[in-house]
Amino acid sequence: MVSRVELKEASLHRILDASAVRLRVEGLSGAAIAPVMQDAGLTHGAFYSHFANKDELAVAALRHALLENRPHWVGKPRNESWPARLGRLARRYLTAAHRDDVADSCALAALVSDASRGSAAFRQAYTRELAKSLSAICGDESAPLQQQDDAIAFMALCIGGIGLARAVDDPALSEHVLAVCREAVARLANADSAT
Amino acid sequence: MVSRVELKEASLHRILDASAVRLRVEGLSGAAIAPVMQDAGLTHGAFYSHFANKDELAVAALRHALLENRPHWVGKPRNESWPARLGRLARRYLTAAHRDDVADSCALAALVSDASRGSAAFRQAYTRELAKSLSAICGDESAPLQQQDDAIAFMALCIGGIGLARAVDDPALSEHVLAVCREAVARLANADSAT
């Protein structure tokens, strides 16, 4: 009862899910084709009826990852001041839960280092996804320039903060990094409204 | 005229130099043994008379990279206020020159994502090097707690900022990220002294 196109779409979806997870957990060079296809319940040979090469998969997986969980980190703007919004987003993003759940984490943070070493197509996709997240933070395309800049500093602080929290060996230091960065976002937003 | 120990030391030094470069440029999984040894003017077989395995090399290379260029990024504390110091360090660190010269860049920034996926030994080394850099920023071991926290937020912002600047495809956006993060450091330091 399943048409051929439906079956292919379902397979593609499973491939994207699996590769989006492995990409964040193991990085660009770690997310190999065979394990991804196995996660998707297929064999490695079937890969090339969905993508031309590994590079295409990485680009698609990056987009898939961000399309899936950007709403979870950014959400819709509420009735709140700009500093309050940034503070709220930071308190959600810079948490131990997000740090530990790499498989379902923000791909922009998990793949910063990888993106700079990636192909031209991958870096282009990363840039596009970053821009989307930035305008989602601002809520509106026509936000004040100061807020757009704030969003950039906010992302840099969040990505660096959660990256450090993941890299660090000492659990106490890791928690401290998160706490300090959360507070730094608040200070940054308030220092902004003071001018 | 070269003694055997001198020759081995010289070889080790070349291996460390080469691997420290390749580690930053190509990442943990990209820095393979054979190319590193070739850069050092040796063959791959000679590797195992210097290190037990690839993991040991990664740890040593990380330490070597930071031992070599930490002074360049942090330097010695001058006669300046704390906000002025942070601002000055940011204006040196968050530059296009540093962004483009990955081979001689700050390893803490180039290897954030890699560190979280690295071995226990590598993460431990990363943690130690980060701690050293933090106390070098503060200048003194017994700096005020507020300054130690500032240094953490500073590093997160710098690592995230230069990571984003490297990842991003659009040159204009990349420069803008650097500029915004430089200014954010200044705002952060000033917001601190206001309390």
Added chain:
DNA sequence: CTTTTCATATGATGATTGTCATGTCAAATT
């Protein structure tokens, strides 16, 4: 001078990788 030591070279090992040629089988098409 003889012997030992060991840094290095050569080459092989097995594992893993991306890629593709070929075969198969069921759905779509005629």
Added chain:
DNA sequence: AATTTGACATGACAATCATCATATGAAAAG
């Protein structure tokens, strides 16, 4: 009913990888 299509499986390919066994040659030790 006959034919075509294409998603998928199987298997092979060359390349790359970490690791190690063995050989060599020169320096150190005797």
